[in-house]
Structures are given as structure tokens and as C-alpha cells.
Amino acid sequence: MNFDSISQEPFLEIKYFLEEARDQDLRDWNGMTVSTVDKDQRPSSRVVLLKKFTDDGLFFYTNYKSKKGQDISKNNNVSVNFWWRELQVQIRISGSISEASRSESEEYFNSRPKGSRISAIVSKQSEEIESFESFQKKVEEAINSLDEKDIKLPDHCGMYKIKPEQIEIWKEGEFRRHERTLFKLEEKKWIKSYLSP
Numbered sequence: 001m002n003f004d005s006i007s008q009e010p011f012l013e014i015k016y017f018l019e020e021a022r023d024q025d026l027r028d029w030n031g032m033t034v035s036t037v038d039k040d041q042r043p044s045s046r047v048v049l050l051k052k053f054t055d056d057g058l059f060f061y062t063n064y065k066s067k068k069g070q071d072i073s074k075n076n077n078v079s080v081n082f083w084w085r086e087l088q089v090q091i092r093i094s095g096s097i098s099e100a101s102r103s104e105s106e107e108y109f110n111s112r113p114k115g116s117r118i119s120a121i122v123s124k125q126s127e128e129i130e131s132f133e134s135f136q137k138k139v140e141e142a143i144n145s146l147d148e149k150d151i152k153l154p155d156h157c158g159m160y161k162i163k164p165e166q167i168e169i170w171k172e173g174e175f176r177r178h179e180r181t182l183f184k185l186e187e188k189k190w191i192k193s194y195l196s197p
């Protein structure tokens with residue numbers, strides 16, 4: 001992941017821990033829990049992988065018609081949580097989410113191995129299926145029938161971009177003396193404060 005374009009203070013902190021987690025080879029170091037809220041105000045969470053992080057926000061790839069996609073189409077407020085046990089750090093972010101540009105999504109999709117691209121084409125993420133075997137069969141059929149030129153980013157797949165509005169960095173301390181730093185975006189400026197653990 002390239003973090004070159006990051007300049008805002010709380011983003012630099014996030015970048016620091018992401019690089020630390022990556023450099024320590026932590027498994028799924030870029031995993032983050034994204035929570036959405038559905039039309040009946042019920043929250044739900046799932047893990048996705050952070051694929052890109054710039055001053056524009058946090059990017060992940062998914063299916064826009066999935067459960068999360070449907071929630072987001074009704075309510076673009078989301079929450080994100082990172083936790084790295086080994087770093088003793090938790091990062092909590094809330095903000096708004098939108099679809100990234102088509103070219104950003106295509107760039108990512110085209111960088112994926114053929115098998116992953118085909119699974120994305122075949123999977124109707126979050127829809128009920130007859131069985132896991134029936135899905136496997138569809139993937140195999142697609143592998144045999146699709147040419148490289150047919151393996152294009154489907155309209156309903158792509159990257160989402162999360163623009164943070166609030167960021168809390170939680171660092172574990174001894175005897176519950178955890179350090180909590182809160183950054184709030186107010187009139188395009190990040191205001192920093194500290195929270196009791």
C-alpha cells in the first residue's frame with residue numbers, strides 16, 4: 001500500500017500504525033471492521049481489507065449490491081475499527097462513505113489474480129444461495145468459459161471511500177491507564193482532545 005499522499009496529523013498517526021503492523025508481518029494487518037446502519041436503524045459490522053489510504057480517505061473493495069452496499073445507499077454514515085493486539089492499539093473512525101471513481105476501482109480490480117476477479121463476477125454477495133457447492137460450480141463454469149477480455153469490473157462492484165470526520169487513537173497503558181486521543185474535523189481543521197480511559 002502506498003501512503004505517500006498523507007499529510008493530515010491524525011492520518012499520519014493511522015499511517016504510522018498501519019506501517020508498523022505491515023512491517024511486523026501481522027496477519028491481515030490491513031483488516032478493518034466497517035459498521036453500517038440499515039433503514040430500520042439496525043447496525044451491522046463486517047471485516048474488510050483496506051486497499052488504499054490517501055488524504056482522500058480509506059478505500060476498500062466490495063460489491064455495491066451486498067448487504068453493506070444496501071445499507072450505505074440509505075445511510076452513508078459508517079464507523080471503522082482497527083485493532084492490532086501486538087501493537088496494543090485500537091483506532092476508531094467515524095465518517096461518511098461514497099463510491100470511489102470507476103477508474104480507481106478498475107485499477108484495483110485489474111491488479112487482482114484471475115481467480116479473484118472471476119469470483120467477484122460470479123458472486124452475488126450477501127444473497128441467499130442454494131449451497132456452497134452450487135456457487136463453486138458457477139465459478140468453475142466461468143473460469144472455463146470467460147476469456148481474459150470478458151473479465152471486466154462488474155458495474156455493481158468497486159471501491160468505497162470513507163472520509164473520516166472523527167478519529168480516536170487508543171493506546172493500551174498499564175493498569176488501565178490507556179491513552180485516548182480524539183481528533184474531530186471542524187470547519188476543515190482537525191481539533192485534538194484527550195479522553196478519559
Ligand SMILES: Cc1cc2nc3c(=O)[nH]c(=O)nc-3n(C[C@H](O)[C@H](O)[C@H](O)COP(=O)(O)O)c2cc1C
Pocket residue numbers: 028031044045046047048049050060061062063066067068069125126
Ligand atoms: C479478513 C477478512 C477480510 C475480508 N475482506 C473483504 C473485503 O475486502 N471486501 C469484502 O467485500 N468482503 C471482505 N470480507 C468478507 C466480509 O467480512 C463480509 O462477509 C462480506 O463483505 C459480506 O458482508 P455484507 O453481507 O455485510 O455486505 C472479508 C472477511 C474477512 C474475515
